[in-house]
Amino acid sequence: MQIILFHLMPYADLDLEAGRKNGTVWVRLPNRHFDPEKGHRLYNRYLDELEHAERLGFDAVSVNEHHQTAYGLMPSPIVTASALARRTQRVRIAILGSALPLREHPLMVAEEHAMIDVISGGRLISGFVRGIGAEYHTFGVNPTFSHERFHEAHDLIVRAWTEPGPFPFQGKHYNVQYVNLWPRPYQKPHPPIWIPSQGSKETIDWASHPDRRYTYLQTFSPARVVQRYLKLYRDTCSGYGYEAQDSQLGWAVPVYVANTDEEARREAKPHFEAFRNVFVKMPLEMLLPPGYTSRESLKNVMKAKAQMFGDVTIDQAVELGLFVCGSGKTVLKAFEGYWNDMRFGNLLVLCQFGTLPAELTRKNMEFFAREVMPRLKPL
Amino acid sequence: MKFTDGFIEVDGCRTHLRRGGSGQPLLYLHGASGAPAIMPFMEQLAARFDVLVPEHPGYGLSDEPEWLENIHDAAYFYLDFLKRLNLQKAVLVGSSMGGWMALEMAVRDTSRIKSLVLVGPAGISAPGVRPADIFLMPPEEVIRSLFDDPRLAEQRLAEPATPESLDIALKNRHTTARLAWEPRLHDPFLPKWLHRIDVPVKIIWGAEDRILPVAFTKEFSRLMPKAEIHIIAGCGHLPQLEKPDAFCEIVCR
Numbered sequence: 001m002q003i004i005l006f007h008l009m010p011y012a013d014l015d016l017e018a019g020r021k022n023g024t025v026w027v028r029l030p031n032r033h034f035d036p037e038k039g040h041r042l043y044n045r046y047l048d049e050l051e052h053a054e055r056l057g058f059d060a061v062s063v064n065e066h067h068q069t070a071y072g073l074m075p076s077p078i079v080t081a082s083a084l085a086r087r088t089q090r091v092r093i094a095i096l097g098s099a100l101p102l103r104e105h106p107l108m109v110a111e112e113h114a115m116i117d118v119i120s121g122g123r124l125i126s127g128f129v130r131g132i133g134a135e136y137h138t139f140g141v142n143p144t145f146s147h148e149r150f151h152e153a154h155d156l157i158v159r160a161w162t163e164p165g166p167f168p169f170q171g172k173h174y175n176v177q178y179v180n181l182w183p184r185p186y187q188k189p190h191p192p193i194w195i196p197s198q199g200s201k202e203t204i205d206w207a208s209h210p211d212r213r214y215t216y217l218q219t220f221s222p223a224r225v226v227q228r229y230l231k232l233y234r235d236t237c238s239g240y241g242y243e244a245q246d247s248q249l250g251w252a253v254p255v256y257v258a259n260t261d262e263e264a265r266r267e268a269k270p271h272f273e274a275f276r277n278v279f280v281k282m283p284l285e286m287l288l289p290p291g292y293t294s295r296e297s298l299k300n301v302m303k304a305k306a307q308m309f310g311d312v313t314i315d316q317a318v319e320l321g322l323f324v325c326g327s328g329k330t331v332l333k334a335f336e337g338y339w340n341d342m343r344f345g346n347l348l349v350l351c352q353f354g355t356l357p358a359e360l361t362r363k364n365m366e367f368f369a370r371e372v373m374p375r376l377k378p379l
Numbered sequence: 380m381k382f383t384d385g386f387i388e389v390d391g392c393r394t395h396l397r398r399g400g401s402g403q404p405l406l407y408l409h410g411a412s413g414a415p416a417i418m419p420f421m422e423q424l425a426a427r428f429d430v431l432v433p434e435h436p437g438y439g440l441s442d443e444p445e446w447l448e449n450i451h452d453a454a455y456f457y458l459d460f461l462k463r464l465n466l467q468k469a470v471l472v473g474s475s476m477g478g479w480m481a482l483e484m485a486v487r488d489t490s491r492i493k494s495l496v497l498v499g500p501a502g503i504s505a506p507g508v509r510p511a512d513i514f515l516m517p518p519e520e521v522i523r524s525l526f527d528d529p530r531l532a533e534q535r536l537a538e539p540a541t542p543e544s545l546d547i548a549l550k551n552r553h554t555t556a557r558l559a560w561e562p563r564l565h566d567p568f569l570p571k572w573l574h575r576i577d578v579p580v581k582i583i584w585g586a587e588d589r590i591l592p593v594a595f596t597k598e599f600s601r602l603m604p605k606a607e608i609h610i611i612a613g614c615g616h617l618p619q620l621e622k623p624d625a626f627c628e629i630v631c632r
Contacts, residue, residue, distance in 0.1 A: 142561050
C-alpha cells in the first residue's frame with residue numbers, strides 16, 4: 001500500500017463563531033476574517049508538515065485546489081507543489097487535483113504539471129477534478145457545462161503531454177492552433193492521473209475505462225460508502241473485461257493517532273468537529289448548483305439532506321468510518337479491517353484537519369508513521 | 380376563456396403550447412419559474428388577443444434540446460416559432476428571463492413583431508444595481524422575494540409539491556442556469572444592438588421588485604430612450620400576477 005500525507009491547508013486560525021454565524025466558510029464569508037500575518041505562519045507551518053512527511057517515510061505528499069474559502073488556502077496547488085518539488089528529494093508529489101473546468105485554459109495546467117514533473121525528476125502524480133459546487137459560484141463558471149469542459153480539458157492536456165507538437169486542437173470550449181508543450185513531462189507517457197471523487201457512477205465509468213485506468217480516490221465518505229464505490233469501480237473494470245489493480249483504488253480520510261483511544265478522541269474532538277461542522281458545511285444550493293450533478297443525484301441528496309447537512313460528533317464520525325481515530329493499535333486494526341474489505345492500494349491520510357494545531361499535527365503524524373504506517377505498507 | 384393545450388414541434392423541440400382567445404397574436408414568454416398554468420392575466424388578455432403561452436425549450440413539459448446552450452439559441456428558436464405558426468404583427472410580452480428573450484429576438488428580426496412589453500426584464504447589467512442571486516437562494520426564499528405581498532408568496536409555498544412538480548422545478552432551474560449563470564442574467568453585448576429594435580417598447584416594473592430592482596429602469600431608459608416605462612407601486616417581480624388589472628391595462632393601452 002502507498003501511504004500519502006494529504007493536506008488541505010485550512011485557515012486554522014478562523015474565528016469559528018464567525019464561520020458558524022455565517023452558515024458556511026465558503027463563497028461569502030467576508031475575507032476580512034483572513035489575517036495575512038497568520039496566513040504567513042500557517043502556510044509555512046503546513047509546508048513544513050508536508051516536508052516532514054518525507055522524513056517520516058510517507059510515500060507521497062498531496063495538495064489540492066480550493067477557491068475563496070477558509071476550508072483550504074490553496075487556490076493554486078501549483079504553488080505549493082512547486083515549493084515541495086524543491087524541498088523534497090524522494091516523495092512523490094500529488095496534486096489532487098487541479099480543477100480543470102475552473103481554469104481559463106487547460107494548456108496552462110498541462111504546462112504547470114509538466115514543469116513540476118520535470119523539476120522533481122518525475123515525482124508528480126496529477127489529479128484532475130471538476131472543483132466543488134461552491135467554486136462555480138465563486139468563479140462564475142457555468143456548472144451546466146462542467147462535465148463537458150472537464151472532458152475536453154482532460155483530452156487536450158493528455159494529448160499535449162503525449163502527442164508530438166505542434167498540432168492543432170479544435171474543441172467547443174478550447175481552440176488552439178499550435179499545441180506544442182515545452183517542457184514535455186518527465187514521466188512516460190505522462191504523470192499518473194488520479195481522480196478524486198465524492199462518489200459518482202459517471203466518474204467511475206470514465207476513470208476505469210480501459211483507455212484510462214485512472215486511480216479512483218473516494219474522499220471523506222463513510223466507510224460503507226467508500227466500500228460501495230470502490231466495489232463499483234472493480235465491478236465496472238470487470239464489465240470492461242479486465243481486473244482492477246489495487247493501485248487503481250484509493251481512500252482519503254482524516255486520521256488521528258495518540259497514546260490511547262481516550263487521549264486520541266479528547267485531543268482530536270474540537271478540531272475534528274470544527275472541520276466537519278464548520279469548515280465543510282455549506283447549504284445545498286452552494287454545494288450542488290444546477291448541472292453539477294445529474295438531477296437524479298441531486299434528488300437523492302435532497303432526500304438525505306438532514307443527514308448530510310446536520311452536525312456530526314466525533315463519536316458518530318468514528319462509528320461511520322468518516323474519521324479513523326484512536327491508539328496506534330486501534331487505528332491499525334481499523335485500517336486492516338477496511339483493507340480486507342476493500343483492498344485499496346492507496347491510503348491518503350489527512351493528519352491536519354480543521355483547527356488542529358501544529359504540535360498535535362506533528363504528534364499525530366509521528367504516531368501514525370511509527371505505529372501504523374509500517375504495518376500497512378506491506379499490504 | 381378556454382385555452383387549448385397541446386404540443387408543436389419547432390427546431391426539433393417538442394414544445395408545450397397553450398393558446399386561447401382571438402385577435403392580434405400575443406406571445407407570452409415566461410420567466411425562470413416557467414408557465415405551469417393558465418393564470419388570470421392570460422385569460423384577461425385573451426379577451427383582446429390570440430394569446431400563446433409556450434413553455435420554453437428546457438422548461439416545464441417541453442423538450443430539453445441539446446442545441447439550447449445560451450439565450451441566443453432561445454431567441455432564434457422563438458423567431459422560428461413565429462415563422463412556424465405564421466404569426467404576424469405579434470405582441471411579445473416577456474417577463475424577466477422572457478423579457479430578455481424578447482429583446483434578443485427583437486435585435487435580430489422584428490419583421491413579425493408589432494411591439495414589445497417587457498416585464499421586469501433581465502438582459503442587461505446596470506451600474507451599481509445588483510440582482511438577487513437566485514442560484515444561491517433556497518427555493519422558498521426565491522418565492523418569498525418574487526412578491527411584495529407576502530400572502531401571495533405563502534399561497535405559492537402552500538401549493539402541494541408532487542414528484543412531477545419537483546422534477547419540473549429542477550429542470551427549469553437547470554435551464555435557467557444554462558442560459559443565465561454567467562454572465563449572470565444578462566448579455567454584455569446586447570446593449571450594442573438595442574438600437575436595432577424599431578418597434579414600440581413598453582417596460583413594466585414592480586416598484587418593490589426584490590429580484591431585479593426597479594433601478595434597472597434607469598439604465599433601460601438610457602439605452603432605449605423611446606421606451607415607455609411604467610412603474611407599478613406595491614408590486615414585486617411579477618406584476619402580471621400581483622397586479623393583473625393594472626398590468627393588463629398597460630398591455631392593452
